[in-house]
Amino acid sequence: MTNSIADLEESDCFLITGSNTSECHPVIADMVRRACKRRGAKLIVVEPREIPLAREAHIFLQPRPGTDVAWLNGMMHVIWKERLWDEAFVKERTEGAEALFRTIDRYPPRRVEMITGIPQDQLIRAARMYGSAPRSAVLFAMGLTQHISGTDNVKSSANLAMLTGNVGRPGTGVNPLRGQNNVQGACDMGALPNVFSGYQRVSDINNRAKFEKAWGRLLSGKPGLTLTAAGEAIQCEKIKALYIMGENPLLTDADLTHVKKALARLDLAIVQDIFLTETARLAHVVFPAACFAEKEGTFTNTDRRVQRVRRAVPAPGQCLMDWEIIARLSTAFGYPMRYGSARNIFSELAALTPSYQGITYDRLEAGGLHWPCPDAKHPGTPILHQGQFVRGKGLFHAVEYRPPAELPDTDYPFTLTTGRYYEHYHTGTMTRRSKGLDLLCPQGYAEINPEDAGEMEVEEGDRVVLTSRRGRVEMHARPNPACPRGIIFAPFHFHEARINLLTNPARDPVADTPEFKVCAVRLEKAAD
Amino acid sequence: MIAITIDNRNVLAEPQDTILQAASRNGIRIPTLCYHKRLSPIGSCRICMVEVTGMDKPVPACTTPVAEGMTVETRTERVMELRRTVIRMMLINHPMECHVCGASGSCALQDLAYEYGVAAHEFGEIPVNRRVKPYATPLIPYDPNKCVLCLRCVHACQEIKGIDALSIALRGSLAHIQGERSRCISCGECWQVCPVGALTQAVTDPPTRIHQMEAVTTTCGYCGVGCQMELRVMDGKVWGVTAPDDPEGPNNGSLCAKGRFGFDFIGHPDRLTVPLIREGGRFREASWEEALAYAARKLKEICASHGPDAVMGFSSARCTNEENYLFQKFLRAGVGTNNVDHCARL
Numbered sequence: 126m127t128n129s130i131a132d133l134e135e136s137d138c139f140l141i142t143g144s145n146t147s148e149c150h151p152v153i154a155d156m157v158r159r160a161c162k163r164r165g166a167k168l169i170v171v172e173p174r175e176i177p178l179a180r181e182a183h184i185f186l187q188p189r190p191g192t193d194v195a196w197l198n199g200m201m202h203v204i205w206k207e208r209l210w211d212e213a214f215v216k217e218r219t220e221g222a223e224a225l226f227r228t229i230d231r232y233p234p235r236r237v238e239m240i241t242g243i244p245q246d247q248l249i250r251a252a253r254m255y256g257s258a259p260r261s262a263v264l265f266a267m268g269l270t271q272h273i274s275g276t277d278n279v280k281s282s283a284n285l286a287m288l289t290g291n292v293g294r295p296g297t298g299v300n301p302l303r304g305q306n307n308v309q310g311a312c313d314m315g316a317l318p319n320v321f322s323g324y325q326r327v328s329d330i331n332n333r334a335k336f337e338k339a340w341g342r343l344l345s346g347k348p349g350l351t352l353t354a355a356g357e358a359i360q361c362e363k364i365k366a367l368y369i370m371g372e373n374p375l376l377t378d379a380d381l382t383h384v385k386k387a388l389a390r391l392d393l394a395i396v397q398d399i400f401l402t403e404t405a406r407l408a409h410v411v412f413p414a415a416c417f418a419e420k421e422g423t424f425t426n427t428d429r430r431v432q433r434v435r436r437a438v439p440a441p442g443q444c445l446m447d448w449e450i451i452a453r454l455s456t457a458f459g460y461p462m463r464y465g466s467a468r469n470i471f472s473e474l475a476a477l478t479p480s481y482q483g484i485t486y487d488r489l490e491a492g493g494l495h496w497p498c499p500d501a502k503h504p505g506t507p508i509l510h511q512g513q514f515v516r517g518k519g520l521f522h523a524v525e526y527r528p529p530a531e532l533p534d535t536d537y538p539f540t541l542t543t544g545r546y547y548e549h550y551h552t553g554t555m556t557r558r559s560k561g562l563d564l565l566c567p568q569g570y571a572e573i574n575p576e577d578a579g580e581m582e583v584e585e586g587d588r589v590v591l592t593s594r595r596g597r598v599e600m601h602a603r604p605n606p607a608c609p610r611g612i613i614f615a616p617f618h619f620h621e622a623r624i625n626l627l628t629n630p631a632r633d634p635v636a637d638t639p640e641f642k643v644c645a646v647r648l649e650k651a652a653d
Numbered sequence: 654m655i656a657i658t659i660d661n662r663n664v665l666a667e668p669q670d671t672i673l674q675a676a677s678r679n680g681i682r683i684p685t686l687c688y689h690k691r692l693s694p695i696g697s698c699r700i701c702m703v704e705v706t707g708m709d710k711p712v713p714a715c716t717t718p719v720a721e722g723m724t725v726e727t728r729t730e731r732v733m734e735l736r737r738t739v740i741r742m743m744l745i746n747h748p749m750e751c752h753v754c755g756a757s758g759s760c761a762l763q764d765l766a767y768e769y770g771v772a773a774h775e776f777g778e779i780p781v782n783r784r785v786k787p788y789a790t791p792l793i794p795y796d797p798n799k800c801v802l803c804l805r806c807v808h809a810c811q812e813i814k815g816i817d818a819l820s821i822a823l824r825g826s827l828a829h830i831q832g833e834r835s836r837c838i839s840c841g842e843c844w845q846v847c848p849v850g851a852l853t854q855a856v857t858d859p860p861t862r863i864h865q866m867e868a869v870t871t872t873c874g875y876c877g878v879g880c881q882m883e884l885r886v887m888d889g890k891v892w893g894v895t896a897p898d899d900p901e902g903p904n905n906g907s908l909c910a911k912g913r914f915g916f917d918f919i920g921h922p923d924r925l926t927v928p929l930i931r932e933g934g935r936f937r938e939a940s941w942e943e944a945l946a947y948a949a950r951k952l953k954e955i956c957a958s959h960g961p962d963a964v965m966g967f968s969s970a971r972c973t974n975e976e977n978y979l980f981q982k983f984l985r986a987g988v989g990t991n992n993v994d995h996c997a998r999l
Binding site: 423 | 904965
């Protein structure tokens with residue numbers, strides 16, 4: 126997030142898109158509701174499905190899945206034409222606006238309605254609401270990124286915020302709500318193929334020299350493979366060994382049939398986890414790990430706040446903390462690692478990571494710190510891009526709408542979109558083993574528009590078969606008016622209905638993120 | 654600041670203060686029950702009644718604003734007796750079973766009854782036959798006899814969560830809290846703010862009272878909000894989750910159902926507890942030494958015959974910063990490849 130969570134309490138207008146906030150980030154949804162009820166802040170929700178927060182929105186736009194660039198360009202078109210944009214901000218703090226204007230000029234509301242299905246008058250109202258509020262914040266999640274145009278969608282949101290001067294001030298910003306407890310931290314720590322910790326590029330010789338000195342080894346400057354490219358690399362025998370720590374790709378990756386085939390081809394699969402997951406079952410060796418309640422360390426949350434994790438209970442059996450396992454494996458491999466504690470590792474990483482340099486365990490005792498926090502006296506940075514952008518001037522990226530990779534047709538007439546339930550988390554390994562959550566929500570459903578269900582003679586609880594070009598899944602159906610016609614929603618939490626057997630592995634060209642949110646499927650009643 | 658007098662002391666208050674806030678600011682304790690600092694003043698319980706010169710009747714300190722020159726008395730015999738009466742009325746139909754009540758020791762009613770020396774209500778037998786529907790969530794049982802109708806739960810559901818699943822039903826001795834299951838999100842905010850034992854937790858059977866257990870403050874392991882939570886621990890097991898009353902935390906003392914009730918997996922019998930090595934299509938248990946040596950040897954063989962770029966690591970957005978740092982360090986410096994990624998792109 127460019128801004129902090131606490132900061133949201135100061136927004137005058139929220140534009141929430143691609144985020145089922147009340148189910149996936151409930152505590153942030155609470156803040157949005159509070160701001161609307163207590164201070165009269167405005168809420169615009171843009172979602173293909175009528176998510177719970179949509180019912181509380183002042184304006185709810187329902188675009189066709191995968192058409193985000195079009196409506197974002199359309200909103201900017203209206204804001205630009207009606208002179209609701211922040212001319213001074215654009216002039217002083219940004220560059221590339223002329224190219225943006227040429228692009229958004231081609232997205233009048235009439236054309237946007239044809240692409241997205243959003244009525245012109247509603248788009249105009251939303252543009253005026255966002256564009257005229259003193260402090261507007263964009264909130265988004267994977268509904269914006271899990272598309273072949275994911276990067277473009279995010280760039281478009283940033284364009285909208287910059288065009289209206291909604292950057293670098295309290296209550297504004299472009300705010301991705303990150304789905305996992307430490308996905309921000311894993312990125313910050315360099316668990317990415319092209320950067321060391323703190324986003325220091327491996328291709329830069331000076332960065333390599335710095336890490337070579339600290340780590341005592343020569344380092345490769347060739348960026349590695351992405352997770353989503355790994356399957357192909359395994360199939361063509363470029364990758365022979367895979368070390369998987371705390372991930373369950375056999376439920377989470379797109380097109381699971383191919384993922385499973387790839388994992389089976391490996392000469393060595395090491396899986397380190399807290400349960401014998403679907404993925405761990407295919408491993409050659411499994412390391413039992415401690416869970417978050419059994420370890421010391423830090424997580425970095427969605428607003429870049431580094432916070433402590435503390436050991437509350439001992440780990441069962443012979444489980445070790447993940448860092449202990451890595452250190453012992455590395456030592457056995459011939460690269461000795463000796464750390465007495467997580468604190469010692471943190472000191473080492475902070476010294477090598479400029480944005481974490483001022484953070485220490487002692488300082489974290491008093492509460493979390495937002496990075497960048499470059500020195501021991503620095504109070505942390507809840508709001509980014511104040512005064513100037515990190516790169517100097519904010520750069521507009523004019524982007525054009527591109528349709529999703531797979532659209533419905535006569536053979537596969539429905540659009541499938543996937544996501545989470547409030548009660549569950551990812552592949553359900555933790556939440557489905559928690560009595561209370563399982564009691565609240567024991568199973569998943571293929572949710573379908575009631576009129577579509579009527580035509581298919583499908584009733585609540587019927588078994589249905591969903592088929593895509595990649596696989597088939599049988600599950601219970603539930604008519605739900607939150608789904609517009611032609612759209613089926615299904616969660617990915619349930620191993621007995623592995624929805625990612627169906628999803629499309631087509632990827633965003635920059636981020637390599639698969640298009641989980643759009644694929645074409647067929648729905649049939651299951652044979653008895 | 655404005656000047657007022659509380660219990661014959663001249664003190665300063667902010668102009669927007671209530672009497673309660675002004676007293677608290679100056680270290681003067683006024684007893685409260687329905688008041689909660691994360692909620693706007695409710696004014697339902699009448700425990701914080703004080704006398705103000707010039708006013709005929711005692712007023713609630715939590716909702717009465719201060720005024721320049723105001724003179725307040727917090728412990729006159731009149732308000733002390735008023736408080737005793739309020740406590741007695743709360744004890745009508747209250748089951749006198751503190752010894753088996755989960756709230757004992759952290760119960761505001763128990764503390765007030767002790768402080769004001771109220772042993773029983775002395776109103777005689779008053780039979781009440783409330784017909785109470787199931788509470789808003791199956792995870793939180795509600796006991797209307799223990800409920801003091803302070804309305805903290807209703808206000809928390811409304812003000813903190815914006816959910817509005819709770820309301821008060823009927824009046825007088827039949828009054829109770831009613832919940833709407835279709836609205837409730839089982840976040841447990843009501844349970845967290847309940848000052849007595851009216852709301853409890855259904856899913857665990859803790860060996861002792863949750864509030865008496867050790868509280869370990871940590872960061873929630875589910876979504877990216879980073880809520881600060883307290884794991885309530887006894888005998889090496891997590892029995893419940895509370896939220897620290899910390900306005901600085903990203904969650905400001907609030908949690909969702911996953912944070913509050915998603916902890917049973919921690920000590921679940923399905924947990925992996927020993928290293929496993931696959932042999933002939935099946936897993937067998939192995940020692941750490943053997944499993945690590947096996948993995949290290951195979952990794953070295955693959956590096957030797959195919960080069961370090963034949964190895965890849967999937968790190969984890971679930972693990973700590975320290976672990977992610979070490980993981981990429983192992984792949985980059987130990988193995989010698991940049992083939993390291995995690996599920997951020999999923």
